[in-house]
Amino acid sequence: MxxxxxxxxxxxxxxxxxxxxxxxxxxxxxxxxxxxxxxxxxxxxxxxxxxxxxxxxxxxxxxxxxxxxxxxxxxxxxxxxxxxxxxxxxxxxxxxxxxxxxxxxxxxxxxxxxxxxxxxxxxxxxxxxxxxxxxxxxxxxxxxxxxxxxxxxxxxxxxxxxxxxxxxxxxxxxxxxRLAEWMINPSEEFVRLVSGDLLGNRRFTPAIKDQFTLITKRAFEQLLGERINERLKGAMAPESVTVSEPVVVAQPAASSQASTSSQDEPQVVTSPEELEAFHTIRALVRNLVPSKRVVMRDAQSYCAILLDDNNRKPVCRLRFNNTQKLRLGLFNATKDEEQFSLESIDDIHKFAEQLRATVSSYLAPIGN
Known part of the structure; x- marks a missing residue:
């Protein structure tokens, strides 16, 4: 071992x-x-x-x-x-x-x-x-x-x-x-440093300080999201695959119409929030399985997190299409989904035990 x-x-x-x-x-x-x-x-x-x-x-x-x-x-x-x-x-x-x-x-x-x-x-x-x-x-x-x-x-x-x-x-x-502290709460000295060349001849007034503090925090968040996105490219490919749902067989007469419809559908875009949540979930179950076994499949209606890229092993679903209302879908023993509202991505930590229990259930030997 x-x-x-x-x-x-x-x-x-x-x-x-x-x-x-x-x-x-x-x-x-x-x-x-x-x-x-x-x-x-x-x-x-x-x-x-x-x-x-x-x-x-x-x-x-x-x-x-x-x-x-x-x-x-x-x-x-x-x-x-x-x-x-x-x-x-x-x-x-x-x-x-x-x-x-x-x-x-x-x-x-x-x-x-x-x-x-x-x-x-x-x-x-x-x-x-x-x-x-x-x-x-x-x-x-x-x-x-x-x-x-x-x-x-x-x-x-x-x-x-x-x-x-x-x-x-x-x-x-x-x-x-220090950098982690600045990401959450940039100090005035740090904000002055990163904004100095951008302000030109303008004075660093309290209003400018407040404005650039928010901009600095946002820049940190976006940079982190982009770096995570780059590292995950190649490790996952967005696919319109649902999780543990019945397979629907298309009727032959409607095949050409379905093809036309699929071409008109918008492309699936993985948001920074989904990437951050995926990264968080991987970290929460890392003590059970290697990170590479936890895979994301993004779709139009939700983003599926799977074990071993297997839609029979759903870990959870991220329902983040409405960014004003983040929801996390968790599965019980019969793979029925129950949805929970999140105030922020950090709230996923509150469900760490359920996520680990779900992953553990797929690791149990057959017959136990």
């Missing part, structure tokens, strides 16, 4: 059991140890993974770090664990800071079983940074995240390779966070 498939299996299991995990010890057993195992380290070999590694740090005697991954008898990675879902911040990493200073490990990992934050010493040698350079969410990851995580796997671990890319990762993540 490929590394990414192992992570998907683990993600599915953790997603379905995380509500039952109430203690730190249960988190370590049910979440963290399987994660370390997925990286290729034998959690049952104390020469490779040592639980509760003890070291005297200054005046503190007998302190323990939850797990230390060893190579040739020396720690290379330290794990500090909190209970599932607990808040993670730098105040929870005290033991990691101290252990990082007195051991040869160059990487510290703070985790709550769901999110794994990786630290090293980019700012000052032998002193763990206060900000992680990489973060991995077992319930929400993409292929790029997996490629970065794979560098910590036993078969691929190379200290110099990771440290070489760690600095870029840290600042890339910081810039992405």
């Amino acid at each position: 490929d590394f990414i498939d192992q992570l998907r299996v683990l993600s599915t299991r953790i997603g379905s059991t995380k509500a039952l995990i109430q203690t730190e010890e249960a988190t370590k057993n049910a979440m963290v140890m399987p994660f370390i195992q997925a990286l290729g380290y034998n959690v049952f070999d104390p020469l490779e993974v040592t639980p509760e590694l003890v070291a005297d740090v200054g005046t503190k005697k007998g302190e323990k770090v939850d797990y230390a991954i060893l190579r040739e008898g020396k720690p290379i990675m330290l794990f500090e664990c909190k209970k599932a879902g607990a808040e993670l911040n730098i105040n929870h990493a005290g033991q990691l800071f101290r252990y990082f200073h007195v051991t040869e490990a160059r990487f510290g990992v703070l985790t709550n079983g769901l999110v794994y934050r990786f630290f090293t010493d980019l700012e000052q040698p032998n002193k763990m940074d206060e900000k992680p350079f990489f973060e991995f969410n077992i319930l929400d990851f993409n292929e790029r995240d997996v490629e970065e995580l794979k560098k910590f796997a036993k078969t691929a671990f190379d200290l110099e390779t990771i440290l070489t890319t760690a600095n870029d990762l840290k600042y890339t993540r910081a810039i992405q966070t």
Whole structure:
């Protein structure tokens, strides 16, 4: 099984059991140890993974770090664990800071079983940074995240390779966070920057600020939609195919008339809203199936989201033709459609469990 498939299996299991995990010890057993195992380290070999590694740090005697991954008898990675879902911040990493200073490990990992934050010493040698350079969410990851995580796997671990890319990762993540904030709420300085050459000699008045803030947000949204559209071209081709509906056989006498009618029908156009929704749905079910198995087929009346490009496996329907009234069609066990109104594309997240349940129903072995 490929590394990414192992992570998907683990993600599915953790997603379905995380509500039952109430203690730190249960988190370590049910979440963290399987994660370390997925990286290729034998959690049952104390020469490779040592639980509760003890070291005297200054005046503190007998302190323990939850797990230390060893190579040739020396720690290379330290794990500090909190209970599932607990808040993670730098105040929870005290033991990691101290252990990082007195051991040869160059990487510290703070985790709550769901999110794994990786630290090293980019700012000052032998002193763990206060900000992680990489973060991995077992319930929400993409292929790029997996490629970065794979560098910590036993078969691929190379200290110099990771440290070489760690600095870029840290600042890339910081810039992405800043850009994401500006997409939602552009700062005045950013609006001034992007509008400066466009205003000419006009003063940057409050009215101009409000106008160009809206324009900047709209430009971000349109640019993102265009980029998504470009990436999806070739991965899907718009087709006028309905989902799980009876096949209608055309009458011979009406064949020429039907042909003429089809030529007069308008072309199917996939809207940015449909593309954004498709991208969102793919992300929501990514822990169950690879993204490429979730396919869009756009039609005149609605846009169908299918598993494996199979109209017998409808995931949902996007009824966005009236952009003032977005509706999401979900299917029950008998494939009857029930429609729900959406205030925005983000509302699709409210139906994540139903979408995952629908996809899961197509993955169940026949006869179960």
